[in-house]
Amino acid sequence: MGREAQLPPHPFAEGEPHLQWTRLQPIRTAAEVAVAFAVFTHEPFAYQRIAGEAQRIRKLGMTLQAIGDALGVDEKTVRKVTRGVRRTRPTLGAPCQ
Numbered sequence: 001m002g003r004e005a006q007l008p009p010h011p012f013a014e015g016e017p018h019l020q021w022t023r024l025q026p027i028r029t030a031a032e033v034a035v036a037f038a039v040f041t042h043e044p045f046a047y048q049r050i051a052g053e054a055q056r057i058r059k060l061g062m063t064l065q066a067i068g069d070a071l072g073v074d075e076k077t078v079r080k081v082t083r084g085v086r087r088t089r090p091t092l093g094a095p096c097q
Contacts, residue, residue, distance in 0.1 A: 046077055047073075047077050047080060047081050050071045050078070053071060054067050054078050055082055055085050058078075058082040058085045059086075064078045064079050064082070067082075
């Protein structure tokens, strides 16, 4: 029991020759790591896909909810796309254009 485990001396311990510690591989920082990813998707966003058709239907007098149901999007999306497009209301007795 009188025996104690002896650790090897530290390379930088006093009295030891100064050894140079070197890494086997360089340290990589975030700037050196190459990263690639896709920014754009293949399909356009929903509002871009329906913009032309929604504006055309809105001019015919359909409601926003009906346009959304027909095109498979939310009423809010149709509202954003058709902002500024006035809905024409058919007048009784007026000729169709």
